[in-house]
Amino acid sequence: SQQGEEDPQALSIQEGENATMNCSYKTSINNLQWYRQNSGRGLVHLILIRSNEREKHSGRLRVTLDTSKKSSSLLITASRAADTASYFCATDARDDKIIFGKGTRLHILP
Amino acid sequence: DAGITQSPRHKVTETGTPVTLRCHQTENHRYMYWYRQDPGHGLRLIHYSYGVKDTDKGEVSDGYSVSRSKTEDFLLTLESATSSQTSVYFCAISESRTANTGELFFGEGSRLTVL
Secondary structure, three states: OOOEEEEEEEEEEOOOOOOEEEEOOOOOEEEEEEEEEOOOOEEEEEEEEEEEHEEEEEEEEEEEOOOOEEEEEEEEEOOOHHHHHHEEEEEEOOOOOOOOOOEEEEEEEO | OOOOOEEEOEEEEEEOOEEEEEEEEEOOOOOOEEEEEEEEOEEEEEEEEEEEEEEOOOOOOOEEEEEEEOOOEEEEEOOOOOOHHHHEEEEEOOOOOOOOOOOOOOOOOEEEEEO
């Protein structure tokens, strides 16, 4: 079974609104990463948060990590049309495997 | 962009035939991964490598084998392709496994159709 599960599976919001996606995982981790995938392309790394960090920012992105609940959230503020993509969380479960969730499809409406 | 090249980018083959997908990197990264992506399943890890000749199984390794004889090349082989192996295959590389890094860089994918 997969380590990470994103929620919701799909999300449509108006341009300019904030988008929040959640990720839950099952086992202890070293770090958690978020990736973006545009249609037909490979994944692109967005941000990495370590297990001893609770919050991290990068531009319009804000990631939180709650290891007690085994969950993370990705917030994209002031969304733009270019943010339309699928977003995946990936966990490093203290071995060499990096396991991805099923992703959240985000659609920004004009 | 990280120097990762997957080949072929598209392939159509018949059930029972062998298929090899190649991932070539110019970054000298130690770690290489093969994932498959299917609707409703996200990305699933097939095999990975943590060095030359050092490989291990991922979540969905049945029906697949890999080889890494050089740092820059990681081959994924389907010995006898089945229709269930129709998918988009992604190669990824990573420089380090420390908590500070571990970012994956992805190739553009190889779309395989097994008829």
